[in-house]
Amino acid sequence: DAKTTQPPSMDCAEGRAANLPCNHSTISGNEYVYWYRQIHSQGPQYIIHGLKNNETNEMASLIITEDRKSSTLILPHATLRDTAVYYCIVRPSADTGRRALTFGSGTRLQVQP
């Protein structure tokens, strides 16, 4: 799996957009970008994934650069409940869940009131 680099921590004001960057400069053509988050003392939660087009769902938006070497997860209106560690993971599209996910150190997002 391609290596990802994320800032260790970020702060965001409640109600503002939280933009979490991820660098994956060695990503290959068949690899997707996945985002998960882990709220303290809970199991990880899937957020969103994408290949090259921007994606949006009810939780977040994913912006992938044209060269696919980096991406940004956007939480449009962060709430205190969004305080968590956010993990950016790159996996091949052909990997239909055969292997467990590999978690890096992630970004600890602290939403401030």
Add this chain to the structure above:
Amino acid sequence: GAVVSQHPSWVICKSGTSVKIECRSLDFQATTMFWYRQFPKQSLMLMATSNEGSKATYEQGVEKDKFLINHASLTLSTLTVTSAHPEDSSFYICSPKLDRAYGYTFGSGTRLTVV
């Protein structure tokens, strides 16, 4: 879909005793379950993979005789920490293997404290 229920959510045990953690898949059949552990302020690390009806596979450095995994049915996988020591204190999480590469689900985790 793909809901997994993990119990207990926390447990405190004495050194030398054994603790069993259960993960049940509620609305699907899990032929394979991934088991992770997470030490304080660290990321999740895969410990082992349980397979229904066969032996589990363990990651390097994980003692198979200490962390006993049983996957006797398609809806239940268990992890037993035997002869627990304080260094086994950790957050243990299960996750079923799905037929897709996105939307992995996870148990709610078990926080084990060995005193």
